[in-house]
Amino acid sequence: MNIERLVAMANDISNYFAAEPDHAMAVEGIRDHLTKFWDPVMRRQLKAHVTAGGDGLTPLAREAVERVVVSPN
Amino acid sequence: MLSIVDIDYGTPKSTSEKTVALQIDGRTLNVPEGTSVMRAAAQAGISIPKLCATDMLEAFGSCRLCLVEIEGRKGYPASCTTPVTAGMKVSTQTPKLAEIRRGVMELYISDHPLDCLTCPANGHCELQDMAGVVGLREVRYGYDGANHVYAETKQGEANPLFVAKDESNPYFTFDPSKCIACSRCVRACDEVQGTFALTIQGRGFESKVAASQDNRFLDSECVSCGACVQACPTATLSEKSLIDKGQAEHSVITTCAYCGVGCSFRAEMKGEEIVRMVPDKNGHANHGHSCVKGRFAIGYATHPDRITTPMIRAKISDPWKIVSWEVAFAHVANEFRRIQGNYGKHAIGGITSSRCTNEETYLVQKLVRAGFGNNNVDTCARVCHSPTGYGLKATMGESAGTQDFDSIEQTDVVLVIGANPTDAHPVFGSQMKQRLRAGARLIVIDPRRIDLVRTPHIKADYHLKLKPGTNVAMLNSLAHVIVTEGLVDEAFVAQRCEPEAFTKWRAFVAQEKCSPEAMAAQTGVPAEAVRGAARLYATGGNGAIYYGLGVTEHAQGSTAVMGIANLAMATGNIGREGVGVNPLRGQNNVQGSCDMGSFPHEFPGYRHVGDVATRELFEKAWGVPLLDEPGLRIPNMFEAALDGSFKGLYIEGEDIAQSDPDTQHVTAALSAMECIVVQDLFLNETAKYAHVFLPGSSFLEKDGTFTNAERRVSRVRKVMAPKAGYADWEITQELARAMGYPMNYSHASEIMDEIARLTPTFHGVSFDTIDRLGSIQWPCNEDHPEGTRVMHVDEFVRGKGRFMLTEYVPTSEKVNAEHPLILTTGRILSQYNVGAQTRRTANVMWHDEDRLEIHPHDAEERGINENDWVGIASRAGDTVLRAMISERMQPGVVYTTFHFPGSGANVITTENSDWATNCPEYKVTAVQVTRVSQPSEWQKRFRTFSNEQQALLDQSVDTLGQP
Known part of the structure; x- marks a missing residue:
């Protein structure tokens, strides 16, 4: 899928959780949201994007995506 | 004309719990205090003659037919305006009353045409009935005097009192020559609909009904709800369909297929033909009222554009081939299996419909999860109320509104945000207006001055005319005022909500950046108005929030829904009559389609696909392994189609090519797919990109249930055979069978039985229970055998209410020099x-x-x-x-x-x-x-494409060999 779109969507999620004063909770909130609502294909692609540098992602989103667990296929 | 079967009790039901004993015609009766003598008699089966009274309207006392004698009282009081009192002794039939009534009828009939046999109301005309009841045998005044009946006088001169029939409204006629000036139409327009379009013009014998400033109905303020037509005791206001077809011989109660109000209707039928739709007085959502769509706009169901045979084609540039159902099912099954073989199991998906029944929606998601073997199922709630599901679940624990519509009768402050009920939910809009006219206060938060802001006898206390996209800023400002001015319902919060989350939220909204003053630059609303509105909502008594797509369809839609829930929890406006958080749903079955597991991450009943116990329950029931990972949402499907990984889509009753955003992106995605199957009534915009068309059935052609915005599950009943042979659930079932996944339902009720078995909030729902109760608001189970009117009463569904942080994040969609x-x-x-x-x-x-x-x-x-x-x-x-x-x-x-x-x-x-x-x-x-000076390039392309597609439909080749 269009990676810019996935990055924008992940950033939107991180912008919501940015209000959470507890950093660990914010990261977990994003990770949990991506896991519960995103198709594994999208998570896999976003994770690969982070591995490749994660251009465009907010630091918070990047941190959460790193913690996302997704099966390799 | 009233419904052909309902009993009219003359005046509205009293809600008093105290009863009063009285005697009517020697019979002792016990009735609620506040009941009229007329209604008390009617409930006991004693009919008092009447013309101006009907139980949808307050008593008026103008026709003088319902007079009675009451022991110890002078004269002849009108039974409609006389409330019962203890020990009262009433006589409804005496020689003197008979004489008076006959005299009254004699006057009425002296100014009424005697064309009963050719009159559309013949047989159901209340004037005709009363003439019979009082024994009218002669009209001593003759018919030659002043009258409203004839266009010309005996002398051949124009009759100044005569007004010709007004046929301007497409659905009903107004024939003043038959009018008895009972005011029922005027009062229906005022009291029930709240439009105040009609009036009695002139005085004495010159009194006549007029629309607006004596306009034609179509040119007046009339909104064509039809309440006046229903209220009319004669044929003065008559449905054109009634005039054309004559009176119905039976009626069937069903549920409207338009908006989320979910009005109950009697379909008045002649065989399989609808004569007219009459809103059901016993309907729990609408109490006998309707709007122009539900009552009148049903002609689409029999429109010649309906496609009634399956069609297939290899490419969208080919003419359609008309094929048998068997060929169509086999074709779809082959194509979907081919695509899955070539591109993988996940390369196909389905879209359920918020216009179809619960049973149909349930089957489509079942087909996708169990038959396709993936979770690529979504519904159009994605593009309307998905944030409601998310936001209310996160804060309160259930993805649904908290009240029923009648709850508003106990509301003191109505807060409407991002909703336009008088246009989009008109029947509830009328109920809201009734409550506002009775004194409830009103706050409107909307960028536009919607009708509700200023409408007859209603003026909003506050209209916070905010800039689009700033709902969250506004909600935070309201919360700021409530928190910083000490307006929080501390006892409620302490008892009912999570303390840590509340503390965090209180600190968050108390920040100066959330104040109305700080946010005014964003919202464009003066801070003092925001403060006033917040104070009113927090302290004005029962506060109820009603919201719509103006809240959800934003980059921060879910945040705004949570902001609304926060406000309700902070002020203790949850868990009883008159308060709550009330999402007004767009389409008829948006609530139902969400309940039925249409979202890619949830099974029916809002249970995540990752939840092991739930998944095992469904695996056992459906006999196949199910995936534990969410599938694609509609916009994800488009993205996947454009990158070549998503190739086949089964769409039941949605038109994504018109309704979804960024049309050119959508049509590019549709064009990239190999097999699009559209199941619909018409060749809609999406079907122009389809390879298979499966003709669906209208709500009149099938059995099932719809769930409205109140969580109310109501029956949809078949009144005519499906035009294409199958109800939509049968089509899905046949498709599943063709794909090798057996489904064996013989009636829609069996599907509901399965839903009830597998879904805790539906355990008690069945067609039989709905038939018995009229309708049911879920949760309906062992704990709530007759359903649930108000949710979160003693505790929230999730246990403790959870305040969520709602930082205002301005949308990235900003005005600039190019797009100002x-x-x-x-x-x-x-x-x-x-x-x-x-x-x-x-x-x-x-x-x-x-x-x-x-x-x-x-x-x-x-x-x-x-x-x-x-x-x-x-x-x-x-x-x-x-x-x-x-x-x-x-x-x-x-x-x-x-x-x-x-x-x-x-x-x-x-x-x-x-x-x-x-x-x-x-x-x-x-x-x-x-x-x-000319259409856009897109519009030109659209017209060309639409014309081509119409031509391909016209050239369709009939492979069945039928003419």
């Missing part, structure tokens, strides 16, 4: 959603094109006059509409509806979406508006 205006979109009363139904009815007489509403200042700056063609361009696309100059708008904001496909409203809207659910940001698009 904000476009926001919405609906109007006479049309419904993509218009596929209402455009095929006479409702186009009220709205036959989508217009661009623009403030006079913005129009003047651009040299735009009323009716000019204007181009509207965003970064996504451009289109051309005619301008309507309107002070409802604020400068800088323009507005349009999306009911006509050629308007291309969604060519302009962008891919921006809610952070949590991907619900599109329909309500905020930066645009430029300019005067133009």
Whole structure:
């Protein structure tokens, strides 16, 4: 899928959780949201994007995506 | 004319719990205090003659037929306006009463045409009935005197009292010559509908009913709800369908297939033909009222555009081939299996319909999860109320509104945000107006001056006319005032909500950056008005919030829903009558389609696919392994189609090519797929990109249930055979069988039985229970055997209520030099959603094109006059509409509806979406508006493409060998 779109969507999620004063909770909130609502294909692609540098992602989103667990296929 | 079967008790039911004993005609009766003598008699089966009384309206006491004698009282009081008192002794039939009534009827009939045999009300005319009841045998006055009946006098001169029949309204006629000036129509318009379009003009014998300033009905303020037609005791106001077809011989109670109010109707039938739709007085959502759509706009169901045979084609540039159902099912099964073989199991998916029944929706998601073997199922709630599901679940624990509609009767402060109930939920809008006229206070938060802000006998206490896209800023400001001015219901919060989350939230909204003063620059609303509104909501008694798509269809839709829930919890406005958080759902079965597991991450009953116990329950019931990972949402499906990984889509009753944002993106995605199957009534915009068309059935052609905005599950009953042979659930079942996944339901009720078995909130729901109770609000189970009117009463569904942080994050869709205006979109009363139904009815007489509403200042700056063609361009696309100059708008904001496909409203809207659910940001698009002289390039292409597709339909090849 269009990676810019996935990055924008992940950033939107991180912008919501940015209000959470507890950093660990914010990261977990994003990770949990991506896991519960995103198709594994999208998570896999976003994770690969982070591995490749994660251009465009907010630091918070990047941190959460790193913690996302997704099966390799 | 009233319904052909209902008993009319003459005056409304009293709600008093105290009873009063009295005697009527020697019989001792016990009735609630406040009951009229007329109603007390009627409940005991004693009919007192009447003309101006009907139980939908307050007593009026004008016709003088219902007079009675009461022991110890002088004269002959009207039974409709006389309340019962203890020990009262009433006689309804005495020689003197008979004489008076006969005299009254003699006067009525002396000014009434004697054409009963050819009159449409014949047999159900209350005037005719009363003439019979009182024993009228002669009219001593003759018929030659002053009258309203004849166009000419005996002398051949024009009769100044005569008014010709008004046939301007497409659905009913107004024949003043038959009018008895009982005022029932006027009162129905005032009391029930609340439009105040009708009046009695003139005095004495010159009194006559007039619409607005003596206009034709169509040119008046009349909104064609039909309450007056239903209330009319004679044929003065008659449905044209009744005039054409004659009276019905049976009636069937069913549920309207338009908006989320879910009105109950009696379909009055002659065999399999509908004579008229009459709202059901016993309907729990609508109490006998309706709007122009539900009552009148049903002609689409029998429109010649209906496609009634399956069709297939290899490419969308080919003519359609008409095929048998068997061929169509086999073709779809082969194509879907081929695609899965070539591209993988996940390369296909389905879209369930918010217009189809619960049972049909349930089957489509079952087919996808169990038959396709993936979770690629979604529904159009994605693009309307998905943030409601997310936001209310997160805060309160259940993805649904908290009240029933009648709860508003106990409301003191109504807060409407991002909803336009008088247009989009008109019957509930009327109920809301009744409550407001009775004294409830009103806060409206909306960028436009919607009708509710100022309407007869109603004026909003506060209209916070905010800039589009700033709901969260506004909700935070309201919360700030409540927290910092000590208006929190501390006891409620301490007892009912999570303390840590509340503490965090209190600190968050108390920050100066959330204050109305700090946010005024964002919202455009003066801080003092925000403070006043917050104080009123928090301290004005029972506060109830009603919201719609103006809340959800934003980049922060889910945040705003949580902000609303926060407000209700902070002020203790949850868990009892008169309060609550009430999402007004768009389509008839949005609530139901969400309940039925249409979302890619949830099984029916909002249970995540990752939940092991739930998944095992469904695996056991459905006999196949199920996936534990969410599937693709609708916008994800488009993205996947464009990258070549998603190739096949089964769409039941949705028109994504018109209703979804960024049309050109959608049609590019559709064009990239190999097998699109559309199941619908009409060759809609999406079907023009389809390879298979499966003809669906209208709500009149099948059994099932719809669930309205109140969580109310009501029956849809079949009144005619499906035009194409199958109900939609049967089509899905056959498709599943063809794909090798057996389904064996013989009736829709068996599907509901399965839903009930597998879904805790539906355990007690069955067709039999609904038939017995009329309708049921879920949760309905062992704990709530007759359903649940108000939710979260003693505790929240999730246990403790959870305050959520709601940081205002301005949308990335910003005005700039190139796109200096904000476009926001919405609906109007006479049309419904993509218009596929209402455009095929006479409702186009009220709205036959989508217009661009623009403030006079913005129009003047651009040299735009009323009716000019204007181009509207965003970064996504451009289109051309005619301008309507309107002070409802604020400068800088323009507005349009999306009911006509050629308007291309969604060519302009962008891919921006809610952070949590991907619900599109329909309500905020930066645009430029300019005067133009021709349609946009997109519109030209659209017209060419539509013409080509119509030609391909016309050239369709019948492989069945039928003429």
